[in-house]
Amino acid sequence: MSDRYSLLVLPGDGIGPEVMAEVTKVIDWFGTNRGMSFDISHGLVGGSSYDAHGTPLTDETMARAQAVDAVLLGAVGGPAYDNLDFSVKPERGLLRLRKEMDLYANLRPAQCFDALADFSSLKREVVAGLDILIVRELTSGVYFGEPRGIHSDDNNPDNEGGRVGINTQRYTSGEIRRVARSAFELARRRSNRVCSMEKANVMESGILWREEVQWVHDNEYPDVGLTHMYADNGAMQLVRRPQQFDVIVTDNLFGDILSDAAAMLTGSLGMLPSASLGAPMANGRPKALYEPVHGSAPDIAGQGKANPIACILSFAMALRYSFDRGDAAVELERAVERVLADGVRTADLMGPEGGTPVTTAQMGDRIVAALSQG
Numbered sequence: 001m002s003d004r005y006s007l008l009v010l011p012g013d014g015i016g017p018e019v020m021a022e023v024t025k026v027i028d029w030f031g032t033n034r035g036m037s038f039d040i041s042h043g044l045v046g047g048s049s050y051d052a053h054g055t056p057l058t059d060e061t062m063a064r065a066q067a068v069d070a071v072l073l074g075a076v077g078g079p080a081y082d083n084l085d086f087s088v089k090p091e092r093g094l095l096r097l098r099k100e101m102d103l104y105a106n107l108r109p110a111q112c113f114d115a116l117a118d119f120s121s122l123k124r125e126v127v128a129g130l131d132i133l134i135v136r137e138l139t140s141g142v143y144f145g146e147p148r149g150i151h152s153d154d155n156n157p158d159n160e161g162g163r164v165g166i167n168t169q170r171y172t173s174g175e176i177r178r179v180a181r182s183a184f185e186l187a188r189r190r191s192n193r194v195c196s197m198e199k200a201n202v203m204e205s206g207i208l209w210r211e212e213v214q215w216v217h218d219n220e221y222p223d224v225g226l227t228h229m230y231a232d233n234g235a236m237q238l239v240r241r242p243q244q245f246d247v248i249v250t251d252n253l254f255g256d257i258l259s260d261a262a263a264m265l266t267g268s269l270g271m272l273p274s275a276s277l278g279a280p281m282a283n284g285r286p287k288a289l290y291e292p293v294h295g296s297a298p299d300i301a302g303q304g305k306a307n308p309i310a311c312i313l314s315f316a317m318a319l320r321y322s323f324d325r326g327d328a329a330v331e332l333e334r335a336v337e338r339v340l341a342d343g344v345r346t347a348d349l350m351g352p353e354g355g356t357p358v359t360t361a362q363m364g365d366r367i368v369a370a371l372s373q374g
Helices: 016-033 047-053 059-067 090-100 114-119 173-188 204-220 231-240 252-263 309-321 326-341 360-373
Strands: 003-012 036-042 070-075 105-111 131-137 145-152 163-168 193-198 225-230 247-250 273-280 286-292
Touching: 003 016, 003 047, 003 059, 016 036, 016 070, 016 309, 016 326, 016 360, 047 090, 059 090, 070 090, 070 309, 090 286, 105 173, 105 252, 105 309, 114 326, 131 173, 131 252, 173 193, 173 204, 173 247, 193 204, 193 231, 193 252, 204 225, 225 231, 231 247, 231 252, 247 252, 273 309, 286 309, 309 326, 309 360, 326 360
Parallel strands: 003 036, 003 070, 070 286, 131 247, 193 225, 193 247
Antiparallel strands: 105 131, 105 273, 145 163, 273 286
16 A cells, blocks of 8 residues: 655755755655655746746745645755845745745754764764754744834934844744644654753743743643753853753744754754744645755756755655654665765765765765665
């Protein structure tokens, strides 16, 4: 009997199509060997969509994203689009997907494969075996709060230059509670520990954040361990003793910063996947968008230098969170680990100890071969 899933593939710009081609090989393997059937549709997003349609995301593609079980995206952007009006820049396509799908929980794992522990900016003994998950609230906070903008400040004679920039940090109880629930649910699948990070010492929104996360814990997830930490201390602890954490839940601004800091613990952006999840659909699966953390890297596009692992691991996250196939996700992650342990390296992973250099396509082939070897 076959498990059937619908998937919208949006390769995007730069190296996006190259890394997505390798994910397609992996998807085909699971379809052939594990009884999984994927209804795959393709679309454009970012600069490629602007080139074809004059917009970074068409209404038709947006509608398809709302209808499928999951969206898999490569990367968007590039210097060719730097001079476009802000409203049609490639990144606006990605932001529209996140906003209209209401993808409020951004999952950023930071996992250090043993074969790459020496690539981290920290000592091997600090990062070896690292496996943490940052859950970032994605649709509210200071990036969306009103009022915002740059305005004249004519009534303040002491303001040299005469302007003021305003951004508003705003959260509701409901927005905090729903992302907290996501973090607690994820912790139950892992080591059952959550650390919530905010700035309750200086921000009222931080006080509300702490109180609401605590409420969700006390009333709905008392079995999960919960600690609170100021976000600035959290940043220090991530580079001091990262293994103390399992799941970190935090707001949009702090999550943006902390997840990028955690990313460098693993050694390469080419290794980092992400998931953005929303409310359950009628079939019980969450609205979901999966994408690698890295950008479009237009300087190496078309040269076979890109590392496809982050995009492949993003598909592993889709297997786990959208398709409820954690067994398949583990199988894929272990295949990646075996390939790395064999010393197979794309250009970004080549270090002083050397290794077997491979192209983007060859790395995909090696991972598929490792899947077949079991």
